Amino acid sequence: MIDKERADAAAAVSGIEDGATVMISGFGRAGQPVELIDALIEQGASGLTIVNNNAGNGDVGLARLLAKGRVRKIICSFPRQVDSWVFDGLYRDGKIELELVPQGNLAERIRAAGAGIGAFFTPTGFGTPLAEGKETRKIDGRDYVLEYPIRADYALIGGYLADRLGNVIYRKTSRNFGPIMAAAAATSIVQVDAVVPVGELDPEAVVTPGIFVDRVVAVGERAWLEDGVFVGADDAEGHRGDRKEGAA
Numbered sequence: 510m511i512d513k514e515r516a517d518a519a520a521a522v523s524g525i526e527d528g529a530t531v532m533i534s535g536f537g538r539a540g541q542p543v544e545l546i547d548a549l550i551e552q553g554a555s556g557l558t559i560v561n562n563n564a565g566n567g568d569v570g571l572a573r574l575l576a577k578g579r580v581r582k583i584i585c586s587f588p589r590q591v592d593s594w595v596f597d598g599l600y601r602d603g604k605i606e607l608e609l610v611p612q613g614n615l616a617e618r619i620r621a622a623g624a625g626i627g628a629f630f631t632p633t634g635f636g637t638p639l640a641e642g643k644e645t646r647k648i649d650g651r652d653y654v655l656e657y658p659i660r661a662d663y664a665l666i667g668g669y670l671a672d673r674l675g676n677v678i679y680r681k682t683s684r685n686f687g688p689i690m691a692a693a694a695a696t697s698i699v700q701v702d703a704v705v706p707v708g709e710l711d712p713e714a715v716v717t718p719g720i721f722v723d724r725v726v727a728v729g730e731r732a733w734l735e736d737g738v739f740v741g742a743d744d745a746e747g748h749r750g751d752r753k754e755g756a757a
Contacts, residue, residue, distance in 0.1 A: 511673070511674055511719075512673045513673060513674065513675040513719070513722060513724055513725050514673045514704050514724075514725050514727070515724050515725065515726045516726075517548075517726060518544045518545055518547070518548035518700065518726055518728060519548045519551065519552065520726070521545060521548065521698050521700070521724045521725075521726040522545055522548045522549045522552050522665070522698060523552065525549060525552060525554045525662075525663055526554060526662075527554055527555050527556045527557075528556040528557070528558075528581075529554060529557055529558070529661075529662040529663055530557070530558040530559075530560065530660070530661045530662050530663075531549075531558070531559055531560070531661060531662065531663045531665060532559075532560040532561070532619070532659075532663070532664040532665070532686075532693065532694055533559060533560070533561045533571055533664075533665045533690075534561075534664070534665065534666040534667050534685065534686045534690050535561060535562065535563070535570075535571070535667060535683075535685065535686065536562050536563075536682065536685040536686065537562070537563055537566055537590070538566055538570065539682050539683050539685065540666075540667040540679070540682070540683030540684065540685050540686070540687060541570045541571060541667055542665045542666055542667040542699075542700045543569060543667075544700050544726075544728040545665040545698060545700050545726075546570050546571060546574055546665065547570075547573070549574065549665070550574055550577055550579065554579065555578070555579045555581075556579075557574075557579055557580050557581060558580075558581060558582045558584065559571070559574070559580050559582070559583045559584070559585075560583075560584045560585070560615075560619070560659055560661060560690075561583065561585050562585060562586050562587060562612065562615065562685070562686060563585055563586070563587050563590065563593070564583050564585050564587070564588035564593055564596035564607075565593055565595050565596050566590065566592045566593060567592045568595065572593070572595040572596070573595075575595050575596055575599060575605065576595045578604070580605060581605070581606060582605065582606035582607070582608065583596070583605060583608070584608040584610060584615070584659065585607075585608075585609070585610065586609070586611060586612040586615050587612070588600070588609065609639065610639075611633045611634055611639065613631075613633055614631055614633050614634060614656055615659070616686070616689065617629065617631065617656070618656055618657065618658055618659040619658070619659050619686065619689045619690055619693045620689045620692075620693070622658035622659055622660040622661075622692070622693035623689055623691075623692025623693040623721075624692070626658060627657075627658070628655055628656065628657045628658070629655070629656060630646055630648060630653035630654065630655055630656075631653060631654060631656055632651055632652065632653050632654070633654075634654050634656075635652045635653060635654045636652070640654040643655055643656070658693070659693065660695075661690070661694040661695070662694065662695050662696065663694055663696045663697070663698060664690040664691055664693065664694035664696070664698065665698050665700075666687045666690055666691055666697060666698065666699045666700070667683055667699075667700055668680075668683075668687060668699045668700065668701040668717070668725075669683070669702055670701050670702060670703055670704075670705055670710060671699060671701045671704055671705070671710075671722070671725040672705055672706065672707045672708075672710055672719075673704060673707060673725070674707055674719040675699070675717075675718075675719030675720075675721075675723070675724075675725055676710055676715045676717070676718055676719045676722075677691070677699050677701065677715065677716060677717040677719075677722060677725070678710060678714050678715055678716055679716055679717075680702075687699075687716075687717065688716050688717045688721075691717045691721040691722055692717075692721045696723045696724070697721055697722050697723050698723065698724045698725075698726070699717070699722055699724070699725045699726075700725075700726050700727075700728045701725060701726070701727055701728070702727065702728070702729060702730050703727050703729075704725060704726075704727045
């Protein structure tokens, strides 16, 4: 019987090696698999290359992983926001490597990996420092730059519901990078609010089919933001917030 469910987040991230390339879903905090990231921190893997749209927010989730010194390099589109002080400090101190990728190119490079596309031409980035050293071509009078897929050893993804076969649905905008990252990684690990019986998910609503998922873990209802902080997430010092009475 196929059963991709894991008992807890620690079991789900077991085996991630030092030096691995790990994709992490999320657009800022939306869809970020905080429980899987916290479990990865406890697991201890280091020297990681992280692929994410951002470079962490505040002191929790991806930012906490960076603060622990576990990340060697990050590939992202938006490394600096008002609350990205962890990355900013590490980068200024020369403690982390950055590969900056325009957001559309990032999404397409990840998608190309899952689709088996060897490379593609895009106009985005042409004539800028981001295109230096890359092959260019003029197509129908327009200049393009050649970009290659981004593949990963692992993907950590925040979903909404899944079944034991690994079929996944997402909650609204938290879907963002999850589906393409699941297809682009050798091992895809998805955290969801709950794992439901096979047949309970409407096939028309399934966004990521189980063929792209290797492990799923139920972590309970996702913690939401309170005063700009994820309730229930560990911060850089390992302190976990508590849900306030009446919180959504």
